[in-house]
Amino acid sequence: MIDVKFAAPSLPQDGALGLLMAEGEGLTGLAAKADEATGGAIARAIAAAEFTGKEGSSVTILAPGANFGRVVVAGLGKMADLTDRKLEEAGGALAVGLARAPAAAIAADALTPGRAALLGYGAVLRSYRFDVYRTKQKPEDLPKLASLSILTEHPETATGSYAPLQAAARGAYLARDLASEPANVLTPAEMARRLGTLTEHGLKVEVLGPEELGKLGFGAMLGVAQGSHNPPRMVILRWDGGKNGEAPLAFIGKGVTFDTGGISIKPAGGMEDMKWDMAGAAAVAGLMTTLALRRARVNAVGLVGLVENMPGGNAQRPGDVVKSHSGQTIEVLNTDAEGRLVLADVLWYAQAKFEPKLMVDLATLTGAIIVGLGHEHAGLFSNDDNLAGRLLEAGLASGEKLWRLPMGPEYDKQLKSDIADMKNITGRPGSSITAAQFLARFVNGKPWAHLDIAGTAWATKDLPTVPKGATAFGVRLLDRFVAASYEG
Amino acid sequence: MHLRLTDTPSAPRILPDAGLTEPEEHLPDLLRTPLDGAASATRAWRRYPAIALDVRDLSPDQAARFVAEAAQGAFRFDALRTRPEEEPHRLATLEVVSTDPAFRAQWPALEAEIEGADFARRLVVEPSNRLTPATFLAHLDPLRRAGVAIEAIGASALREQGFGGLLAVGGGSVHPPVLIVLRWAGRTAPVALVGKGITFDTGGVCVKPADRMWDMRADMAGAAACAGAMLALARRRSPCGAIAVLAVAENALGGGAYRPGDVIRSFAGRSVEVVDTDAEGRLVLMDALAFAARERPAAILDAATLTGAAVVALGHARAALFANDDALARAVAAAGEASGERLWRLPIGARHREDLESAIADLRHCVPGRGQPDACHAAAFLREFVGDVPWAHIDMAGTDLAVLPDGGTGGPTGFGVRLFDRVMRDRFEAAA
CATH class of the missing domain: 3.40.630.10 (Zn peptidases)
Known part of the structure; x- marks a missing residue:
C-alpha cells in the first residue's frame, strides 16, 4: 500500500507532481506556482491537450521544466458540484498518472484538510495490485509509486482525517486479496486460517468446523459442502468497540470458495469466475478489519459460511431434502x-446466538441480478424501509451504489415445495427476488437487508478507484453505513 | 362484458376475503376468494350467465382492482370457434354490489377503463x-x-x-x-x-x-x-x-x-x-x-x-x-x-x-x-x-x-x- 503523508504546501523542487483543476477555472495556488516555475509550460500543455478540468479526465505532462519529471493534472468538474466521491476519483486518476515515479507530491492547497485526505484514499484504492503469483515480472513493468506526499495547509488535521480512510482501504485490500486468490489455494480451511490472523487487529475470532456445524444442525450448509474434499468452516469475527452488552450489528457473508454448481454443474465458459463466489465473505472480513483498525465505537459481529460446492461421489443431489439449522426443511431442486x-443456516445462527440489532448479508447470489441491474448497482432487498434507506444513502456516498428491488407474498409463494417446507429455486422470472424471499424465511423478525453483489464484486475493466479485478464491494459501503448511523 | 352497479346481488356471489389464501366454493351461490383471486374466481364460475361481485367490504381502490381483475378473468374470445365447447362460457354480466358513495362516484371511470382493457x-x-x-x-x-x-x-x-x-x-x-x-x-x-x-x-x-x-x-x-x-x-x-x-x-x-x-x-x-x-x-x-x-x-x-x-x-x-x-x-x-x-x-x-x-x-x-x-x-x-x-x-x-x-x-x-x-x-x- 502506498505510504500517504501530508505536508505543508510548499512547491517541491523536483520529482513528480500531481495537480488539480476545476472545470472553467485555471491553475491556482501551488499549481499556478508550478506553472510559473516551468515558464508556463504546464498551462501550454493543458491548452494543447484541450484539457478543461472535466471530471474523470486528466493530462500527463513529461519534463515540463523546473526539474519536474512528470506533472499530472486531474480534472474535478465544476467546483460548485464537487463531492467527496469525485475527490476520491481524482486521487485515483493521479495515482495512475504518477505510478511510474517512486515518490510524488500532490498539491491540495485549495482543499480543506478532510478533502485533501480523500485524494490519498482514492490513490491507494486505485493502486491495488495482486502480484502474488507473478514470478517473471520485469521491474520496468511494475508501478513504482511507493510514497505520496499531499500538500495541504493543515497537514496534522489531514493526517487525522486520513487514518479511518486508510483503515477502510486496508479492509478493502484484504477483501480483494481474498477474492483474487485461486480456489486451489483459498479453501474453506485456508480462508478460515487467514481470518484467524485478524486477532492481531483486536478482533475476536472463532472458527467452527464440520463436527461443530453438524452438532448445531447446519443441514443446509453441510449439504452444500458434502461433495468436496475440502471441509467447510464457519468463522465468527467480533469487534466489541461499543457499549458493553449492547446488541451488535451483524454482517453475514456468503463464502463459497469455489462454485462448480455441484451436480447441477455450470457450463465451462466463465466458470473460472466462481473463485470469487466468496466475495461476500471477503467483504465481511474486510469490513470487520476496518472497524477494528479504526477502533469503531460499535459492537459488530461478522459471520461467514465457507464451503466449496463440488460434484462428487458424496455430493448433494437435485431432489434431496435437507433440514436447516432453523428446523425448516428445504427441497434442493438445483x-x-x-x-x-x-x-440460511448462518443467518438463523446469527440471530439466535447474538440477538443483533440488525443483519446485513452480502452474497454473489444470482445471475439474474446482473440481468436486472448490470454492474453499477448491487441489488438491495430488505424487510425494513428505514434500514434500506440508510443503506441506499451510504451507497451513494461511498460510490458503492445499491438499487432496491421489491419483495412480497406474490414472490414468496413461488417457493412452495411439493414435499418440504420450501424449495431452493424458482423459475428464472424474478429469480433474484425469489432468492431474497428464500433468505427472508430465515430471518426471525430482525431488521434485515440482503445485498446481491453478483454484478458488482468483480470489475471487468478499470474503474476510477478500483483496478480491474476484485472490487471489495461492500467494505466501504458498510463502513460508511456504520459510521453514519451507529457511532454517534 | 356487461357491467351493472347495484346495491343488492341477484346472481351467485363472489366475495373477496382478505384473510384467505385459497378460494372456498360454497355451491351454488357463494365463492369466497382471496383479494387477488378475482380473475381465477370468475374463470372458475364461467358457467353462470351472471355473477355478483360483492365488494361492499373493500375500499374504493381495492374494489376497483377486484372488479377489473374479475373482468379480466371473464374475458373470452370465441370468434374463432366453429362449434361449442363441452363446458361453455356463459358469463356475460358482472353485477357489482356496492353501497359506498366514494366507489359509486368512481364507477363511470371504472366502467370506461374496463371497456378499454x-x-x-x-x-x-x-x-x-x-x-x-x-x-x-x-x-x-x-x-x-x-x-x-x-x-x-x-x-x-x-x-x-x-x-x-x-x-x-x-x-x-x-x-x-x-x-x-x-x-x-x-x-x-x-x-x-x-x-x-x-x-x-x-x-x-x-x-x-x-x-x-x-x-x-x-x-x-x-x-x-x-x-x-x-x-x-x-x-x-x-x-x-x-x-x-x-x-x-x-x-x-x-x-x-x-x-x-x-x-x-x-x-x-x-x-x-x-x-x-x-x-x-x-x-x-x-x-x-x-x-x-x-x-x-x-x-x-x-x-x-x-x-x-x-x-x-x-x-x-x-x-x-x-x-x-x-x-x-x-x-x-x-x-x-x-x-x-x-x-x-x-x-x-x-x-x-x-x-x-x-x-x-x-x-x-x-x-x-x-x-x-x-x-x-x-x-x-x-x-x-x-x-x-x-x-x-x-x-x-x-x-x-x-x-x-x-x-x-x-x-x-x-x-x-x-x-x-x-x-x-x-x-x-x-x-x-
Whole structure:
C-alpha cells in the first residue's frame, strides 16, 4: 500500500507532481506556482491537450521544466458540484498518472484538510495490485509509486482525517486479496486460517468446523459442502468497540470458495469466475478489519459460511431434502442455488446466538441480478424501509451504489415445495427476488437487508478507484453505513 | 362484458376475503376468494350467465382492482370457434354490489377503463394472421366511434419522412409497417402515449427458438394498451388532451429483412447500428418517441413488451418502470399501486449508456452477449429520443399475458390501460 503523508504546501523542487483543476477555472495556488516555475509550460500543455478540468479526465505532462519529471493534472468538474466521491476519483486518476515515479507530491492547497485526505484514499484504492503469483515480472513493468506526499495547509488535521480512510482501504485490500486468490489455494480451511490472523487487529475470532456445524444442525450448509474434499468452516469475527452488552450489528457473508454448481454443474465458459463466489465473505472480513483498525465505537459481529460446492461421489443431489439449522426443511431442486442454503443456516445462527440489532448479508447470489441491474448497482432487498434507506444513502456516498428491488407474498409463494417446507429455486422470472424471499424465511423478525453483489464484486475493466479485478464491494459501503448511523 | 352497479346481488356471489389464501366454493351461490383471486374466481364460475361481485367490504381502490381483475378473468374470445365447447362460457354480466358513495362516484371511470382493457385484450388475443399491420387500423373503429381522430402514416409516407427504424423492422414482412396516430382533443397540452405494436415477432434474422414463439402474437400489447387507454379517455370525456402513437410492424424473416450490422437512420436523424434484429421494439419506438416528442407533449408514457431482462428482474408481478423525471416516475408508480397494475422502477445508469457506444454509428441499439442488463440498456437507448420531455417507459414483457399456476401463459391481461388512465386522472386531469 502506498505510504500517504501530508505536508505543508510548499512547491517541491523536483520529482513528480500531481495537480488539480476545476472545470472553467485555471491553475491556482501551488499549481499556478508550478506553472510559473516551468515558464508556463504546464498551462501550454493543458491548452494543447484541450484539457478543461472535466471530471474523470486528466493530462500527463513529461519534463515540463523546473526539474519536474512528470506533472499530472486531474480534472474535478465544476467546483460548485464537487463531492467527496469525485475527490476520491481524482486521487485515483493521479495515482495512475504518477505510478511510474517512486515518490510524488500532490498539491491540495485549495482543499480543506478532510478533502485533501480523500485524494490519498482514492490513490491507494486505485493502486491495488495482486502480484502474488507473478514470478517473471520485469521491474520496468511494475508501478513504482511507493510514497505520496499531499500538500495541504493543515497537514496534522489531514493526517487525522486520513487514518479511518486508510483503515477502510486496508479492509478493502484484504477483501480483494481474498477474492483474487485461486480456489486451489483459498479453501474453506485456508480462508478460515487467514481470518484467524485478524486477532492481531483486536478482533475476536472463532472458527467452527464440520463436527461443530453438524452438532448445531447446519443441514443446509453441510449439504452444500458434502461433495468436496475440502471441509467447510464457519468463522465468527467480533469487534466489541461499543457499549458493553449492547446488541451488535451483524454482517453475514456468503463464502463459497469455489462454485462448480455441484451436480447441477455450470457450463465451462466463465466458470473460472466462481473463485470469487466468496466475495461476500471477503467483504465481511474486510469490513470487520476496518472497524477494528479504526477502533469503531460499535459492537459488530461478522459471520461467514465457507464451503466449496463440488460434484462428487458424496455430493448433494437435485431432489434431496435437507433440514436447516432453523428446523425448516428445504427441497434442493438445483444444487447450483447453494449460496442461499449456506446463508440460511448462518443467518438463523446469527440471530439466535447474538440477538443483533440488525443483519446485513452480502452474497454473489444470482445471475439474474446482473440481468436486472448490470454492474453499477448491487441489488438491495430488505424487510425494513428505514434500514434500506440508510443503506441506499451510504451507497451513494461511498460510490458503492445499491438499487432496491421489491419483495412480497406474490414472490414468496413461488417457493412452495411439493414435499418440504420450501424449495431452493424458482423459475428464472424474478429469480433474484425469489432468492431474497428464500433468505427472508430465515430471518426471525430482525431488521434485515440482503445485498446481491453478483454484478458488482468483480470489475471487468478499470474503474476510477478500483483496478480491474476484485472490487471489495461492500467494505466501504458498510463502513460508511456504520459510521453514519451507529457511532454517534 | 356487461357491467351493472347495484346495491343488492341477484346472481351467485363472489366475495373477496382478505384473510384467505385459497378460494372456498360454497355451491351454488357463494365463492369466497382471496383479494387477488378475482380473475381465477370468475374463470372458475364461467358457467353462470351472471355473477355478483360483492365488494361492499373493500375500499374504493381495492374494489376497483377486484372488479377489473374479475373482468379480466371473464374475458373470452370465441370468434374463432366453429362449434361449442363441452363446458361453455356463459358469463356475460358482472353485477357489482356496492353501497359506498366514494366507489359509486368512481364507477363511470371504472366502467370506461374496463371497456378499454377489454378492447386491448381483444387486440392482443388476435392471431397474427388476422391482426397484421394492414388490418390493425380496421380494428380501431370503436375508437373512431368514440370520438378519437385516427391518422395512419403508411409505408410510402414513412419513407418520405425518414422513419428508418420502423421501416427496417417491417422490411422482412409482406405486410408493410404503419404508424398510427390517435388524437383526443382536450383543453391541455396533450399527454403522449407511445406503444410498441409488433403484430408478430419472429426475431427476424436473429430468429427466436420455436418454443413459446406463439406468445409473440402478443408483442403488440403496448400499442393495445395505448389504444385501450384512449378509448377509456374518450368514453369518460376526459378534459385532458391525449395523443397515442402506435408503431405497428411485423418483425418477419424474409428477403427484405434487416440484418445484424446494418446501420439505419432514425426519424430523429441519428444513425443506429443494429446488433440483434430481435431487439426490434426499441427501433420502432425510437421513431415513435421522436415523433411524439415533436408534438411538445406535457409528458410521454410508453408501453412495450420489450425485454426478457425485465421479466428476469421482476417476474410477472410487476412491470419495469424507467424514467428521465423523478416526479413523473413517482406519479406513474403511484398510479400503478392504485390501479393494481404494479410497477417497480429500475435504473438507467451511466454505464448503461456507455455500453451503447458504437464503433461506426451514433449508437448501437443493444449489447451483444448473454446476461446483459438489457431492460436498462433499452431504456438508456430510448431516452436518447425523447429530448427534454418528461418521459416514463413501461417494460411490460412480463405482465402482458396472465400466468397460469403451472407457469405457462394464459390470456391477455389488458395491462397498461388502467395504469395509463389512472395517471391521466391523478396527475394530468387535476391541472386541466
